[in-house]
Amino acid sequence: MDASDIYIGLMSGTSLDGIDVAAVSFDPTLKLIATHSEAIPKPLKQNILQLTQPGHNEIDLMGYVDVELGKLFAQAINSLIHNEGLNKNQIRAIGSHGQTIRHRPEFNYTLQIGDANIIAEATGITTITDFRRRDMAAGGQGAPLVPAFHDTVFRSPEHDRILLNIGGMANLTYLPAAPEHEVLGFDTGPGNVLMDAWVLHHQNSPYDQHGAWAQSGHYDLPLLNKLLQLPYFHEAPPKSTGREQFHLDWLTQQVEPYSTSPVDVQATLLELTAQTVVNAINTYVPSTTFELFVCGGGSRNNALMARLQALLPNNNVCTTDNAGINADWMEAAAFAWLAKRCLEGKSGNKTSVTGARGERILGAIYQA
Secondary structure (H helix, E strand, C coil), rough: CCCCCCEEEEECCCCCCCEEEEEEECCCCCEEEEEEEEEHHHHHHHHHHHCCCCCCCHHHCCCCCCCHHHHHHHHHHHHHHHHHCCCCHEEEEEEEEEEEEEEEEECCEEEEEEHHHHHHHHHHEEEECCHHHHHHCCCCCCCHHHHHHHHHCCCCCCCCCCEEEEEEEEEEEEEEECCCCEEEEEEEECCCEEEEEEEEHHHHCCHHHHHHHCCCCCCEEEEEEEECCCCHHHHHCCCCCCCCCCHHHHHHHHCCCCCCHHHHHHHHHHHHHHHHHHHCCCCCCCCCCCCCECHHHHHHCCCHHHHHHHHHHCCCCCEEEHCCCHHHHHHHHHHHHHHHHHCCCCCCHHHHHCCCCCCCCCCCECCC
């Protein structure tokens, strides 16, 4: 295997459930070589969360977190290389998504941090980052970017497919079997972000394992109907969202007029994620017969997966494990692919997804 064969993808999403690192080869087809997950220390996680909302002394805090994340990202990559016995000379480049602290497409900006200079310096490997802003400069949303990757590795000539990523936010990609039909993709709304925030606040747990707490309650229909009235859910794509809209303070304000118990709020939040996904499919996906593959942390929420299947009784709902890629590593693999596209001088966006004026080469290159 020569130096052009392996790319490393690094993803830290809005759920803040850890840093995912995947070493991937693409010759001739995608193959996961090795994976590693690095925890985000609690103080750093708190600083990241602070940066997702307006606050005091933001520039100094952002500078500090940018450096600390760069160090942590490099540590995660070096741990993968060391633990798996990889040869750095075999690795062509790192694709780092960075940590999103603001995503405001309505103001034409998005910001991901985690200093790529530090990553390149500490690993000795060329690092590519800042994938979203060129698409935004071309009039796009800058997100989601994974549909272009999905189109390359998952499109089937036999079946219409939907790939649903449930991280902090949920986004879907519609892959029509007919090659002349365009790929569709957008953020449907919250994935795990509200459920995680609520269970942390009430149960001191970072997430609701398998959806067990939510499953022990019952969703509150009036509260659910209120949440479903949020304008974002009724906007047409292209669209994308983030913690600017969906966060604990906002949720607390929505819940306050109701006497709903904490466990029933959790059940309501699970139902909100499931219904907004299915409503988006029913509204914008032209096909009624498709295969639905789920990835991201939400794919391990058994209660959520069961609810999606119940709401889509005529379609098979399963994880991307069934399609040959572990559901936990999909987004990290996507940013390895985006790094490869950048170095090859090839576009990484889908105009039918982001709304950009044209396809663009995405990413800034930091040479080792």
